[in-house]
Amino acid sequence: MALQILIQGFVLSGLYALIAVGFTMIFSVGRVLNLAYGVYIMLGGYIYYAALQEAGLPVFASFILAILAGVTFGLLTYLLLVRRLEDNPIAVEISTLILAVVMQALIVVIFGAAPKTMWPVIRGVLRFEGISVTMNILLATGVSWIVLGGLTAFVRYTHLGRAIRAVSMDRKGAVISGIEPSFISMVTWAMSGAFGAIAGVFFATFTQLDSHMWVFPLIISVAVVIVGGIGSIVGSLIAAHIIGFVETITTTLIAAELRGVSTMLLIILVLLVRPKGLFGRAEL
Amino acid sequence: MSIDRETKRYLVWWLAFGVLMCLLPLGVGPGTLRILIFAHFLAMFAMSWDFLSGRTGYISFGHPFLIGIGGYTTAILSFRFGVPLYFSIPAAVVATMVGGTLFFLPALRIRGTYFALVTLAFMEILYQLTKVVAPKVTGGTRGISGLESIVTGAVNNYYLSFGIMFAIGVVLWLLIRTRLGVALSAIRMNEEAVRSTGHSTTKLKLFAFMVSAAVSGVGGAFYVHYIGSIAPRGMFEINFLFTILVAALLGGAETIIGPIMGAYFLTVLLEYLRPVMPGMERYLLYGGIALVLYVVRPAGIYSLIADAGRKMQEWRR
Amino acid sequence: MAGPLLEVRDLRKSFGGIHAVQGLSFGVDEGETLGLIGPNGAGKTTVFNLIMAELKPTGGEIWFRGENITRVPTHERVKRGIARTYQVPQPFGEMSVGANIRVGMAPDDLWKLVTEGADHAAEAEIGRSVGFSDEQIDTLPSELAMGDLRRLEMARNVAVSPALLLLDEVFAGLTLREIAHISELLVEKKRKDGLTYIIVSHDLRALAPLVDRVIVMSFGAAIAQGTFDEVVRDAAVREAYLGQ
Ligand SMILES: Nc1ncnc2c1ncn2[C@@H]1O[C@H](COP(=O)(O)OP(=O)(O)OP(=O)(O)O)[C@@H](O)[C@H]1O
Ligand SMILES: [Mg+2]
Numbered sequence: 001m002a003l004q005i006l007i008q009g010f011v012l013s014g015l016y017a018l019i020a021v022g023f024t025m026i027f028s029v030g031r032v033l034n035l036a037y038g039v040y041i042m043l044g045g046y047i048y049y050a051a052l053q054e055a056g057l058p059v060f061a062s063f064i065l066a067i068l069a070g071v072t073f074g075l076l077t078y079l080l081l082v083r084r085l086e087d088n089p090i091a092v093e094i095s096t097l098i099l100a101v102v103m104q105a106l107i108v109v110i111f112g113a114a115p116k117t118m119w120p121v122i123r124g125v126l127r128f129e130g131i132s133v134t135m136n137i138l139l140a141t142g143v144s145w146i147v148l149g150g151l152t153a154f155v156r157y158t159h160l161g162r163a164i165r166a167v168s169m170d171r172k173g174a175v176i177s178g179i180e181p182s183f184i185s186m187v188t189w190a191m192s193g194a195f196g197a198i199a200g201v202f203f204a205t206f207t208q209l210d211s212h213m214w215v216f217p218l219i220i221s222v223a224v225v226i227v228g229g230i231g232s233i234v235g236s237l238i239a240a241h242i243i244g245f246v247e248t249i250t251t252t253l254i255a256a257e258l259r260g261v262s263t264m265l266l267i268i269l270v271l272l273v274r275p276k277g278l279f280g281r282a283e284l
Numbered sequence: 285m286s287i288d289r290e291t292k293r294y295l296v297w298w299l300a301f302g303v304l305m306c307l308l309p310l311g312v313g314p315g316t317l318r319i320l321i322f323a324h325f326l327a328m329f330a331m332s333w334d335f336l337s338g339r340t341g342y343i344s345f346g347h348p349f350l351i352g353i354g355g356y357t358t359a360i361l362s363f364r365f366g367v368p369l370y371f372s373i374p375a376a377v378v379a380t381m382v383g384g385t386l387f388f389l390p391a392l393r394i395r396g397t398y399f400a401l402v403t404l405a406f407m408e409i410l411y412q413l414t415k416v417v418a419p420k421v422t423g424g425t426r427g428i429s430g431l432e433s434i435v436t437g438a439v440n441n442y443y444l445s446f447g448i449m450f451a452i453g454v455v456l457w458l459l460i461r462t463r464l465g466v467a468l469s470a471i472r473m474n475e476e477a478v479r480s481t482g483h484s485t486t487k488l489k490l491f492a493f494m495v496s497a498a499v500s501g502v503g504g505a506f507y508v509h510y511i512g513s514i515a516p517r518g519m520f521e522i523n524f525l526f527t528i529l530v531a532a533l534l535g536g537a538e539t540i541i542g543p544i545m546g547a548y549f550l551t552v553l554l555e556y557l558r559p560v561m562p563g564m565e566r567y568l569l570y571g572g573i574a575l576v577l578y579v580v581r582p583a584g585i586y587s588l589i590a591d592a593g594r595k596m597q598e599w600r601r
Numbered sequence: 602m603a604g605p606l607l608e609v610r611d612l613r614k615s616f617g618g619i620h621a622v623q624g625l626s627f628g629v630d631e632g633e634t635l636g637l638i639g640p641n642g643a644g645k646t647t648v649f650n651l652i653m654a655e656l657k658p659t660g661g662e663i664w665f666r667g668e669n670i671t672r673v674p675t676h677e678r679v680k681r682g683i684a685r686t687y688q689v690p691q692p693f694g695e696m697s698v699g700a701n702i703r704v705g706m707a708p709d710d711l712w713k714l715v716t717e718g719a720d721h722a723a724e725a726e727i728g729r730s731v732g733f734s735d736e737q738i739d740t741l742p743s744e745l746a747m748g749d750l751r752r753l754e755m756a757r758n759v760a761v762s763p764a765l766l767l768l769d770e771v772f773a774g775l776t777l778r779e780i781a782h783i784s785e786l787l788v789e790k791k792r793k794d795g796l797t798y799i800i801v802s803h804d805l806r807a808l809a810p811l812v813d814r815v816i817v818m819s820f821g822a823a824i825a826q827g828t829f830d831e832v833v834r835d836a837a838v839r840e841a842y843l844g845q
Contacts, residue, residue, distance in 0.1 A: 033397050084579050089397050090343055094529065095578055097345070101526040102571035108564035211564075215522060219408065222401055257416040264405040264412075268390070271402055275394050288718065463707045464714035466696070470704045473693040480653055481705040482679035482761045491711055 004131050005248050011133060013244025014141030016220050017148060017237050019203060022074075022195030023221035024228070024236045028168045029188045032089045036077050036096040037221055038214030039103040040070045040196025045204030045213065046111060047197070049118055059121065066197045074193020078186060100214060107211045115210035121201065140202035147195065152233050164188060219260070223267050229277025238279070242266070291461060298454055305446050314438035321438070321510065323551035324445035328452055328503030330531040330543035335456050336496035338537035339465070340489060341472030342391050346403030347528055349410050350497050352519045353383040354504030356414070359428045359514045360421055369434060369509065377501035384497025391489055395475070404525075411520035427515025434509050441510055448506060449544070452499055457540040459495070468492055469538065523567070530574040536584025545585055604667055606631045606797050607652070607683070607765055612661035614647055614821075621647040623821040624661070629765070634791070634798045636808050636829065639818035640842055645801045646688055648818075649767045653685050654678055665765075676709060682764035686771060688801075690750035692742035698753055699724045699738040705760030731756045731786060748779030755786065765797045772804040780807050787811060805833070817841065 023037045047069040051062035081099060085091040120136035155161040167184045203217055220243065228239030243263055250262040270278065309317060329351060337343045357379040361372035390402045414422045422428070435444055459465055467488055470478045479485050508514045518524065527550065535546025550570060557566050581588065605628030614622040621644045629635045637645050650656040652663060654675040662671045665681055673681070693701050702724045707714055728738045731752045742750060751771055758766055768787075772780050784807060790796050802808040808815075808829070815832045817825040819841040825832050832838055 033401070081575070081579065090341070090400070091578075091582065093397050093400055094343065094533065095575060097522075098526065098530065098571055098575050098578070101523060102568055102575065104523075105564040105567035105571060109568060113564070219405075226398070226401070255416065257412065259412075261409055261412045264409045267405050268402055271394055271398055272390060275398065459715065462715045463703060463717065463719055464711065466700055466703055466719075467707055467714060470693045470696065473695055474691050476655060477687075477691040477693065477757075478704065479675040480655070480679060480685060481707075481757055482676050483704075483707070483709050484674070484676045487709075487711065 001252070003129060005245075005252055007128075007131055007133060008252070009241070009245040009248040011137045011141045012248055013241040014144040015137065015199075015202060015206065016224065016244050017240035018140065018144035018195070019199040019217045020221040020224035020236055020240055021144075021148060021151065021233075022192035022199070023218075024225055024233075025188055025195070026192050027225050029164060030082070030086070030185055032082060032086070032092040033222070033225075034077065034082070034096050034192070035093055035218060036099045036103065037192070037196055038216075038218035039100050040073060040193050041200035041203055041217045042103070042107060042209075042211070042214040043069050043073055044197030044200025045118065045209050046107060048201045049116060049204070049209055050111075053119065063198075063201065066201055067194045070193035070195075070197025070200070071190045072193070074189040074191075074196070075186060077193075078189035082189075083182070083185070100218075104211045104214065111209075111211075113211060115208045117208050118205045120205045136202070136205055140206065143198065143202065147198065148233060148237060155233070160187065216260070219263065223263050225277070226267050227270050227278055229279040232279055235277070235279035239277075242278075291458075294457075298457070302450055305450070306443070309439050309442055317438040317442040319551060319555045320548075321441050321445045323548045324449040325503055325507045325510070326527065326531050326551055327449050327544045327547035328499060329528045330535070330547050331452060331456055331540055332496045332499035332503065333528050334532045334537055334540060334543045335460070335499065336492050338532060338539070338543075339460065339468040339472065340492050342395060342489070342492075343397075343400040344387070344403045344496075345400045345525060346387065346405075346407040347500060348520050348524045349403065349407040350380050350383055350387070350500035351504035351507070352407075352410060352414075352514075352516075354380040354501035355508040355514045355519065356422065357501075358505040359431055359508050362432055362509075363428050363430070364421060369432060373502075373505045373509075376505040377498055380501025380504065381494055381497045384493045384500075385490075387497070388490055388493040391493070392486065407520050407525070411516050414516040414520070423515070425516065427513060427517075427519075429513035429515075431509055431512045431514070433512060434506070445506065445510065448502065452502070453540060453544055456495070456499070460538075460540055464488075464491070526567075526571070530570065533578055533582075534574050534584055536586030539584075539586050542584050542586035545589075549585065605629055605664075606633075606666060607799075608664040609648075609652070610662045610664070612648070612651060612663065613659045614644075614651055614656060615659045620821050622651065622658075625818070625821070625823055626661075627816055627823065627826070629797055629799060631764070631797055632791075632795055633814065634800065634812050636812035636815035637799055637801045637818065638803070638805065638808070638815060638832075639824075643818040643841075644821040645818055646769055647821075649685055649769055649799075649801070652678075652683065652767060679761055679763070680709065682762075683767070684758040684761050684763035684765070685767035686751065686754040686758060686769055688769040688773065690742075690747075690754050692745075692750060692753055694742055697739050697741060698728060698733060698745075698756070701742070701753055702727050702756050702760050705757040727756050727759050730759060730790075732782060746779075747774040748776065748782065751775065751779075751783060752786075755783075759790070762794075763796070765799070768798060768800045768802075770801055770803065772802050772807045780804070784811060805829075 019041065022040065023034065026032065026034045044066040048062045048066040051057045051065045052059060077099065081095050082092050085095060120134060122135045122139055124135035126133050126135060126138060155165050163179045164184055164187065166179060167181050171181060207213065223243050224236050224239045227242055228235035243266060246262050246266055247259060250258050329347060333344060333347050354376040357376035358372040361367040361375060362369055387403060387406065391399060415425050435441055467478065467483060471485055471488060475485055531546035531550050532543040534549060535544065536542025553570060554566055557569065561569065608628040610626050612622055612625045625648065639645055647656065651658050654673065662669055664670065665683065670678055670681065693704060699721065703719050706723065725735060725738050733752065742753065745753065771783055775783065787798065800808060800811060812829055815826060815829050816823050817832055817838045824841055825835045825838050
């Protein structure tokens, strides 16, 4: 039991970290909550599905197409909506929520309302001491660690990455030092779309494709931001693990139906006790 | 209460609106009336949202939570325990106000974007809980159907729903025009400064929450008895929240009249489009309209009409 | 009345590692005008925030009219007669000048808020008393110059009829004419209503004629106090302002 919780907790947390990273980025750089983020995840899943299972393209090409769709949509959200409302986080929050529902309707119009099952990215099951884990979810966890590691390196060691970090810490200061914040914002939104799409492919193989699937990842992302505080990659990673483990423990020990409830309660609790998040306002 | 000239002039408009809507059943069929009944309920929900969020800036993403408490309370009391409606509906309103207090607690500590998220979390929790906690009472995923109706027939229900909506509308509208309304919108602009002008913002906010919850409770309770059923799906859902938000914003937040207009517009548009767009396309369309309008004209339809009215007056002079 | 109107005793406030106020004690007598000066970041605004209960002190006590008000919330302190202006004016942005004043005049009583209508004449009267013309009463804050915004804050304070007024950088961002107007206004109000002031200002020339006494703060503590002339001659003060 303990081992099962440990393994399941780790893989689930890995997936959650991957889901949340694109959302956290936007929040730490732009200080706005993008409630359309779940749509990038949904879009990633559906485009991958359409390319692979309907058009018969190879896995790699389908992945690339999904990422491109995420990038495009991320950029569009920023350029058409967020940039116009940028000084008002509440307006951004409301309008991105409306956008998400619009996109949900679009998905139904294009793909129909019936849920679709996706093939796993890789097949196979790993068995260990009577516990079985799919290779697919292990791959998701692996990808999650690679993405987070890559992002950390990018932010530390590249010029663009350092610029993004500068803007996330101090917008005005960054302007003075000659960085163009609107370019940085575009890069961030594009990256957020890409991460969302990648996470979407794995999330969809983990559950299934349907037009409501954007809500749950969005809630997980919000929870990660709230629990982890603004910005820090390590903080988000830890937060994802807290959420993943709390959920695994509740579902295995108490009741499987309480999957979402524990996360919600965690959000409310943290907001009431430590509104700045457990790890405060750290850097990206 | 002192009523100034402008308020009197507006009240004449309210009266005209009331008379017109009361005469309407003479001219239109029951089908149209049924559509308008939905508009009236949506208007109640949108006004409830507006009184809290449009005024004070505490954006609620959890109004379905409040409406659902009202709906479930009267549904459970009347259906499971045979409590008469004249008791179960007031009880539902009280229960909603208790739920509103739950909502209010986080508002003591957080505001802005985070507040909206907490209320969203409340809604999601209730969605999960109604499915698993005491399904014998709540009906679980299927909910409860076969609820007692208050009056029968389209015409009666039309008058009932319009009467409630109209009363709520006038009362809320008068409230926002008082100094209390001014103080509540000052909270949206700068809560700290309101405190340093000698107001207990806690008291003001609590009042706004209670009024909003009570309106949601009334709306939710009458609504479930009208449609005769309640279930977690359809109630605690982002799509429902979306409809409320869009009605309020489309019409123009902070005005009470705006949400009523938004509700009529949205419901009528929805019905009008039904033959052409039977499914989700409608959401696509009016979500799209709402987005464009929100970005281009955040003050909503009401402001468009108010501006047009002002231009007309200038033009006549 | 015996004893000072306001007294702070050993007041302390830390933000994490920053000790913004450390062991400050002083009193103001009824009718007195006290200047509070010091370099940027000395802790002056923090002292105001503490006196208004907009921040919780880390330690120390605040007394007003012989009552310990350390635990009294902001709006109750306002009712007891303390009001403030902000270094950066904080108008209610989407409301006219008149409506801004109305918020200040409104009673902290839900029933009265609903039943008593606005008194437009009284609003205009308060507006006029701080120098607004009748047309300006209907304008929005976004159309006002800095001097008028500071006036608007004064008006909102006058509306709550305080005994003690805390003025944070009232002269900052103003033209010489506006400074003269505000100074006149302060003198006038004091003569008519017997107000007590604590004024924070970097503009020492504007401050000098107004104050009876000055306290100099540096790094959260009082380093000197006395009349204006005594204080500006003080070596420690020169050091704090010009040193480093
Ligand atoms: N809310 C806060 N959180 C953290 N630090 C704060 C906060 N408010 C003030 N400080 C810090 O406390 C110190 C004192 O600030 P304060 O604003 O009181 O100074 P001041 O004397 O008013 O300066 P100025 O002349 O620039 O207005 C500064 O170092 C400031 O950075
Ligand atoms: Mg200051």
